């Protein structure tokens with residue numbers, strides 16, 4: 001969890017203020033060295049795992065280049081991501097086509113570029129993989145229920161019931177593919193570590209039953225992303241995630257832990273980014289209203305879409321913090337009334353906040369810049385700088 005005192009006494013914060021002071025707002029500044037530190041921390045916490053960065057979280061070139069340098073692998077969701085990561089020098093052996101929703105011609109494209117590892121969760125997709133990516137390794141994504149304890153759930157749309165996963169892996173073998181393993185994603189910003197326990201138990205069940213009944217020996221579990229970034233809502237530290245999850249694996253698999261893959265997105269890049277916005281207008285809706293409306297030049301359509309349903313609660317810092325504060329509603333600059341970031345969350349901002357002051361949105365390195373609209377009300381996409 002984010003702690004304000006630690007944060008503003010940190011030398012990176014001063015370096016950031018210096019770096020960003022003359023940049024046009026809104027913008028995001030990403031500290032690539034923080035991403036590197038997060039990567040190394042995750043790698044050291046799970047020394048037995050291979051890390052496939054889910055590049056959708058932040059596909060900035062300096063981030064990708066640094067991760068390639070560090071030996072990271074990548075979870076790829078489209079041919080455009082594939083082209084980008086190959087152009088930066090990633091090896092096809094270090095890539096996984098992790099999107100279960102793909103066109104047959106994209107499967108072919110990935111295969112031609114040398115990718116041999118594919119996720120699936122349906123029969124039709126599996127048939128395409130067998131036809132256009134023969135002999136490749138396939139892993140099946142199973143459904144896990146995570147809508148309650150994950151701040152940004154990824155349930156329902158992806159994955160299939162374990163019984164179907166069983167059938168798909170048998171069919172994969174029969175179609176000449178290599179049944180490789182099981183994947184799951186427990187939901188992004190998953191605050192309940194126990195969710196991994198349930199998912200690992202399902203994987204274990206599939207490992208056993210496929211071996212006993214079909215003589216299929218799976219070798220890999222892809223435990224997805226879901227590791228935490230530092231927002232307002234508290235989470236356990238990464239150390240606790242690592243020790244608990246490792247214990248779940250040992251409980252189920254003993255000494256014989258399969259190959260483990262992690263697919264972090266948010267936890268590697270979120271804390272490395274700061275979004276700077278400027279206050280455009282402060283107003284009240286009637287003379288006795290208690291809350292001020294604070295309108296800023298960033299909003300749901302240029303970087304802050306994860307405030308939908310007030311799901312992700314970013315820490316916000318101003319240069320006037322420390323004095324008296326009062327409740328605000330924070331909204332974006334566009335002419336769409338859904339462009340309100342926080343109303344129920346009851347954020348407080350300094351009473352002497354003025355038009356032209358800056359709001360710094362912390363932990364905005366993930367799922368922000370690429371989620372920005374192109375020309376809504378004419379506003380350009382959010383600009384990202386790397387330091």
Ligand SMILES: *Cc1c(COP(=O)(O)O)cnc(C)c1O
Nearest residue numbers: 054188189225226263264265266
């Ligand atoms: C988005 C995504 C991830 C990354 O999840 P985080 O919660 O951001 O770590 C991992 N795997 C897949 C398949 C994804 O779609």
